[in-house]
Amino acid sequence: xxxxxxxxxxxxxxxxxxxxxxxxxxxxxxxxxxxxxxxxxxxxxxxxxxxxxxxxxxxxxxxxxxxxxxxxxxxxxxxxxxxxxxxxxxxxxxxxxxxxxxxxxxxxxxxxxxxxxxxxxxxxxxxxxxxxxxxxxxxxxxxxxxxxxxxxxxxxxxxxxxxxxxxxxxxxxxxxxxxxxxxxxxxxxxxxxxxxxxxxxxxxx
Numbered sequence: 001x002x003x004x005x006x007x008x009x010x011x012x013x014x015x016x017x018x019x020x021x022x023x024x025x026x027x028x029x030x031x032x033x034x035x036x037x038x039x040x041x042x043x044x045x046x047x048x049x050x051x052x053x054x055x056x057x058x059x060x061x062x063x064x065x066x067x068x069x070x071x072x073x074x075x076x077x078x079x080x081x082x083x084x085x086x087x088x089x090x091x092x093x094x095x096x097x098x099x100x101x102x103x104x105x106x107x108x109x110x111x112x113x114x115x116x117x118x119x120x121x122x123x124x125x126x127x128x129x130x131x132x133x134x135x136x137x138x139x140x141x142x143x144x145x146x147x148x149x150x151x152x153x154x155x156x157x158x159x160x161x162x163x164x165x166x167x168x169x170x171x172x173x174x175x176x177x178x179x180x181x182x183x184x185x186x187x188x189x190x191x192x193x194x195x196x197x198x199x200x201x202x203x204x205x
Contacts, residue, residue, distance in 0.1 A: 002126030005157035013153045019120045020079040025113040030101040034077040036063045037094040043174040050175045062086045093146040098166035099139040106137035117143045130157040140169040
């Protein structure tokens, strides 16, 4: 049975290949896209460290955007992560979801449609499920992160959102995103600081 991770909770991982799937019941008024940020010191090293639908494969081959599919009313967007292929100076892989919907809409539309993130390994099936049901007006969210700890890798649920979309989130990690000048970016929608999320009782960092 997969472990359900609440924001801030984590679990240790074996070094291997994982499928990261964002799923929800399809809606005509909202869609979402999964992407990843390959980071060193919680920042990307260049724009090439942003993996998304227009830049599907990281230069290391360790992170791939596999694309989106729909079946039986459920939409699935998939990333594939090979922890054995991550470059030595990379210590963090950030899994990001961004919303595609009309003005004023937030992730609450998809949270109501069963939005969740599932991490699977090849032979063992589901490893963990990140519950994203608490999202509301955010339009981009750090759903989870793979991070190095004590010589190994761990997975942490984050669930922290921004209400100015993927551009605001990407800039916070150092990606150069071209966008019209609309004044200062909106602050994150706070539930906790993604740089130092609280750790639930019973979990270590």
